[in-house]
Amino acid sequence: MHAKDIENYQIEFIQKTFKQNTPSYLKTSKTYPLYQLPTMGLITLRTTDPIKSIRFYESFFGMKLLVRMYVNRSNGFTLYFLGDNNLVVPNPDIDAIENREWMYQQNSTFIELQYYWGSEHQKGFKLQTIEDEPIGFAGVKFETRDLKKIEKDFLINNISINPHVNLIQSRNELRVKSPSNYTLIIQEGNECLNH
Structure with a gap:
């Protein structure tokens, strides 16, 4: 449905x-x-x-x-x-x-x-992204136990990242663009990306 x-x-x-x-x-x-x-x-x-x-x-x-x-x-x-x-x-x-x-x-x-x-x-x-329509879908959020390692992996591969602090949750985040220009947010947390 x-x-x-x-x-x-x-x-x-x-x-x-x-x-x-x-x-x-x-x-x-x-x-x-x-x-x-x-x-x-x-x-x-x-x-x-x-x-x-x-x-x-x-x-x-x-x-x-x-x-x-x-x-x-x-x-x-x-x-x-x-x-x-x-x-x-x-x-x-x-x-x-x-x-x-x-x-x-x-x-x-x-x-x-x-x-x-x-x-x-x-x-x-x-492809429609948040830059096209600023109201609505903002991106996909992932959680990881090792934000520093993921940040290093992105930097080694020359992928631009935007470090950010989520003030509401008091957590560090990385924002990165997917190959299709979607915003992906990686946040330190209890759930684990397999990195």
Whole structure:
């Protein structure tokens, strides 16, 4: 099911199992109650260079490409799902359909990179960022136990960073731009990037 928030950003609700594997209690219930807490499953970011974006998230955020999905609608697009590099998919083939259902059942958040085929060659094609529309989506926040190491990794690789202090939470942060120009915020905290 699709909905939009008050700032017109799309929200997609995804059943954690494929239709043919729907649990019997959902088939018989008229209200379809939530029998477990919902999770933030996917954060979708668009890219015109999926290879560069995948390398970026794998190199600096401890993620790995787990699932890939080709979609033949309109001009076509490919979805690349990156998650915690400690997760083990049921099938090592990133295109295997059973990996998708497995992914929806995980209690962790995935980055979904959406690449519209040929968008890098389309004149006037532009990814919307916070600089285009200053109200709304400001970026994606990650937490790490070792902010200094991540800062060093960015500097060694000549990636521009913007150190920042979050005064509300009294935490140091780094702000960096992804290859698709999205703002990523890395904050020292209890959750761990695998660095």
